Amino acid sequence: MNGPVKNGPVEVTLLTEGTYPYVHGGVSVWCDQLVRGMPDVRFHVLGITGSGREPHVWKLPPQVASVSSAPLWGPTPQGSAPRGRGLRRFLAGYERFLLALLDVDFEQYFADELYELAEFALTGGSLTAALRTEGALRSLQSLWSRPFLATHAARPTVQDALQATDLLEHALRPLAVQPPSRGVAHAVTGGLAVLPGLTARRFHGVPLLLSEHGIYLRERYLSYRTAPYRWPVKALILGFFRMLATEGYRGADLITPCNRYNRRWEERGGCDPERIRTIYNGVDPGLFPYAGPEPETPTLSWAGRVDPIKDLETLIRAYALVRAEIPEVRLRLFGGVPAGGEAYRERLDRLVSELGVGDGVVFEGRIDTVRHAYAAGSVVMLSSISEGFPFSLIEAMACGRATVSTDVGGVREAVGDTGLVVPPREPEAMARATLGLLRQPQLRQELGEAARNRVLEQFTLERTVTTFRNLYQALLDDPRATPSSATEPVLAGCRV
Amino acid sequence: MSATLELLPGLRLSPLPPPLPRPALPGGAADPAEEAAVRFSGIAASAVHPFEVAAAIEADGVTDRQVQRDYGRMDAFELAEELYADTPRDYPEPEPVPSPWNAPLSASLLRGLVYALPGLAFPLGRPLLRGPADVGGLPHGTFALAASLLLCWGWNQGLAHHTHLWLGRGRYRAAERGLRRGVAACAGLGTAGALIAGLLTGRELGPVLLFCAGQSLYMGASCVLLVLGCERGLLCALAPAALAGAAVLAGLLPGSPALSSLLLCTLVLVARRARRALRACGERAEEDDGGEHAPGLRASLPHGLFGLAMALLTLGTALRGSHVDIAPTVALTLSMGPAEWLLYGYRSRIHHALRAASSSRAFALRSVHSLFLGLGSYLGVLAVLGAVLGAFLAGIPFGPQLADLMPLGAAVWTALLLQALGSAWTAAGVCVPAAAATLAGVGETAVGGISAAVLLLFACATLGRATVHR
Numbered sequence: 022m023n024g025p026v027k028n029g030p031v032e033v034t035l036l037t038e039g040t041y042p043y044v045h046g047g048v049s050v051w052c053d054q055l056v057r058g059m060p061d062v063r064f065h066v067l068g069i070t071g072s073g074r075e076p077h078v079w080k081l082p083p084q085v086a087s088v089s090s091a092p093l094w095g096p097t098p099q100g101s102a103p104r105g106r107g108l109r110r111f112l113a114g115y116e117r118f119l120l121a122l123l124d125v126d127f128e129q130y131f132a133d134e135l136y137e138l139a140e141f142a143l144t145g146g147s148l149t150a151a152l153r154t155e156g157a158l159r160s161l162q163s164l165w166s167r168p169f170l171a172t173h174a175a176r177p178t179v180q181d182a183l184q185a186t187d188l189l190e191h192a193l194r195p196l197a198v199q200p201p202s203r204g205v206a207h208a209v210t211g212g213l214a215v216l217p218g219l220t221a222r223r224f225h226g227v228p229l230l231l232s233e234h235g236i237y238l239r240e241r242y243l244s245y246r247t248a249p250y251r252w253p254v255k256a257l258i259l260g261f262f263r264m265l266a267t268e269g270y271r272g273a274d275l276i277t278p279c280n281r282y283n284r285r286w287e288e289r290g291g292c293d294p295e296r297i298r299t300i301y302n303g304v305d306p307g308l309f310p311y312a313g314p315e316p317e318t319p320t321l322s323w324a325g326r327v328d329p330i331k332d333l334e335t336l337i338r339a340y341a342l343v344r345a346e347i348p349e350v351r352l353r354l355f356g357g358v359p360a361g362g363e364a365y366r367e368r369l370d371r372l373v374s375e376l377g378v379g380d381g382v383v384f385e386g387r388i389d390t391v392r393h394a395y396a397a398g399s400v401v402m403l404s405s406i407s408e409g410f411p412f413s414l415i416e417a418m419a420c421g422r423a424t425v426s427t428d429v430g431g432v433r434e435a436v437g438d439t440g441l442v443v444p445p446r447e448p449e450a451m452a453r454a455t456l457g458l459l460r461q462p463q464l465r466q467e468l469g470e471a472a473r474n475r476v477l478e479q480f481t482l483e484r485t486v487t488t489f490r491n492l493y494q495a496l497l498d499d500p501r502a503t504p505s506s507a508t509e510p511v512l513a514g515c516r517v
Numbered sequence: 518m519s520a521t522l523e524l525l526p527g528l529r530l531s532p533l534p535p536p537l538p539r540p541a542l543p544g545g546a547a548d549p550a551e552e553a554a555v556r557f558s559g560i561a562a563s564a565v566h567p568f569e570v571a572a573a574i575e576a577d578g579v580t581d582r583q584v585q586r587d588y589g590r591m592d593a594f595e596l597a598e599e600l601y602a603d604t605p606r607d608y609p610e611p612e613p614v615p616s617p618w619n620a621p622l623s624a625s626l627l628r629g630l631v632y633a634l635p636g637l638a639f640p641l642g643r644p645l646l647r648g649p650a651d652v653g654g655l656p657h658g659t660f661a662l663a664a665s666l667l668l669c670w671g672w673n674q675g676l677a678h679h680t681h682l683w684l685g686r687g688r689y690r691a692a693e694r695g696l697r698r699g700v701a702a703c704a705g706l707g708t709a710g711a712l713i714a715g716l717l718t719g720r721e722l723g724p725v726l727l728f729c730a731g732q733s734l735y736m737g738a739s740c741v742l743l744v745l746g747c748e749r750g751l752l753c754a755l756a757p758a759a760l761a762g763a764a765v766l767a768g769l770l771p772g773s774p775a776l777s778s779l780l781l782c783t784l785v786l787v788a789r790r791a792r793r794a795l796r797a798c799g800e801r802a803e804e805d806d807g808g809e810h811a812p813g814l815r816a817s818l819p820h821g822l823f824g825l826a827m828a829l830l831t832l833g834t835a836l837r838g839s840h841v842d843i844a845p846t847v848a849l850t851l852s853m854g855p856a857e858w859l860l861y862g863y864r865s866r867i868h869h870a871l872r873a874a875s876s877s878r879a880f881a882l883r884s885v886h887s888l889f890l891g892l893g894s895y896l897g898v899l900a901v902l903g904a905v906l907g908a909f910l911a912g913i914p915f916g917p918q919l920a921d922l923m924p925l926g927a928a929v930w931t932a933l934l935l936q937a938l939g940s941a942w943t944a945a946g947v948c949v950p951a952a953a954a955t956l957a958g959v960g961e962t963a964v965g966g967i968s969a970a971v972l973l974l975f976a977c978a979t980l981g982r983a984t985v986h987r
Contacts, residue, residue: 038521038522039521039522069522070522071522071526072526093522093524094524094525094526153984153987154984155877155982155983155984158877158983158984159877162876162877163876163877166875166876171565171606174606174608175606175608176608176875177875178871178872178873178874178875179870179871179872179874179875179876179877179879179880179983180871180872182983183871183983183984183986183987187525187987188524188525191524191525192524210521212521213522237521238568238572239568239571239572239575239576240521240572241521242566242568242569242572242573243534243572243573243576244521244523244530244531245530246534246560246563246569246573247530247531247534248528248530248611249611249612249614250611251608251610251611252563252565252608252609255565256565258524259565259566259569260565260566263566263568285581285592285594289568289594329531361529406576406577406578407575407576427578428580428582429578429580444578444580444583445578445580446577446578447578
């Protein structure tokens, strides 16, 4: 069933969730780079979306042959539930599936039952209708109230069962989309986007490549901490995400995190280290040339989305400390406020006025040519508490600027010894490092040059694209042979 | 860096919880293990897996280097496993969700009032309705009026349901368009029905037909106002005709064609308000108001049929043999307000029952209890209304009319409940034959009793399922 059409172009299906081609920035940029870098590959995009009515915001190059979407919350999928013996059989499998989510001793059921559900959905059954039956609800309610399960102690209510079933039903909707039947399936994120990749691999033998930028599971754990659900619901849905991650790590032919830091989660999640290969993000040095002389006024610049994950509070506090020593220093923040993020922006405004540094901090808003944001700083700052392998950092480095950044994700691997790295959420440490740089123009220049050279050697877009192009071919030739060639890149000046 | 979608529309989870407070341990020199336990104990207690603790440790800006340096563990995972194992589980409750069904009684009473007040148009319009008796000795124009009323009633139920489907999807422009067409169709349907019924049964048709045309237009426009939540506006527009009608009924004013023109006044007021409400609804639409396919008309069909059956059953109580006794009809109509409120009450109790029951059986029991509580309350209200109105309007004693009214009331309320909870076809499937039986002359007590029993049995079986209430 598998295999490329002889002499035809290589076919790749990108599996995305909430990103390309529906959203700007982040992983979408990476996808766009990849697609544009390979005009000879025929791409399909299968996006997990919300309502299914999202418009494309990226102009798609001709090598993108098709875009389809698997909406999570569009209109309720049609179809009727099985009855009688059919329903009983379905529920028996569903109960094993649930058990695998709730109890580590039954985890081995997960994969088989997941593929059973997929087969049910792909052969004309309505998974949505089946999961919305009273029987499915009762299965869950009686199962998770059993004394040997951890959920028992949390006294799950009928409402909990309704909510958990509802969440699970939406999470499983991607199982009902026809998975790609040829070429390579390339999931560009963990989580739900992996579902069609797993079914493609299982039912059509399509090799699966999984690229993780952030760690999906880790982010889900963090998000659900504030979710409006009781413990049993959280346990079930997070159990699902954890088992899905495990099956993705187990089933993918190759996993390519964008930094070595993320490997820890992948290895903990049960991934064979042999099949992990770090592939760093890259920038086009032509688009980010040397930025030229520094601004006359000492300036700290920052570029990104104004979002809590960027921890601009720490940056502003650090700036206030720096200003106490060097009064003329300014802080320029380039980047838009995403929809729904207005409250955070207001909080920052309040902090700025509380600290009395309002005349030195400027929110510049969205900027079209982001390299100007790096050029505007004597030092480029990154204060995030969570990052994969941040574009803004390697872009600033490509522009030849010295950087101060927080020690999260792949930051240390990106910066190496060409910039200063400080612990996250510590304004004092960030201020100390920044002051050190501001007081030593010579050091700034040396670091900036070293940073640019580091990018040219290690993190060019060309390198990233070529690596993936070769991987696609290798996966098509022999999916399981790739691990032996999976060597880790060696980075100078970087101890992880 | 990755963007994740939440599983449900409207679910917004914060990608990053706020930082944890760093514990200030007494005694200065802090034992790192103790500090970690204090700092992350809350997380570890409510966590569902050690990974959750590891994620929290990382997100709080603790790097593996810091874990090694400060806590003497290999990495965040090792520290997390230890914390998870050592901390007793705790199950923090999320913020309780207030029941969305807590509607104020006044709103429901207001609705009952605007359902019933239009009845006062009949004494006011009597000069238009004078003439020779209809077939069977009923007053002049009864059949034309009834046919027009029935058709409009049924139509409006379907229209209201269809519009709610649009509104529920945020499709205001489509809702507006549907309502505009619906009102026109209602006016046409009601007038045509009156014409046909009049031709078949009446003799002089002119003024009655005029009255019916006005009534049909009023029904359509008031449906718009009710669906779009402008009950107050409707009440204001109704005031001229209702006050005059009440005065005529009480004998304070003699009925006259001049006074009947107040009907026109109310009609114009209602139509204008409906137009304004429609425009406001259309303006709420955002620019991207297309794409999603239309809700099928079939979904609204049982609601229309149910409305028709309800109208027949309600009016049926009024048309007995050769005289018209409107007391039970008025009682039923007025009781629709409290009935809605009691439906909300039922759903509110279910809201709490779902959160209190820990097994399907326990929930089913609570559901049945809730059903009978709601039904009992409704019958109590209806009994009082029926008795009072019966004594006032017709001078009938309490007992006999209650025998007719109570079974019918039980059927009506249970059917409304089933309809609201997704069993519209069942409600229509029982009520339509019941209405047909009434037309065929079967006694109302029997019809009401049998339908109430069937509906109640079905309700007990169906509404005990939690999935019905999702």
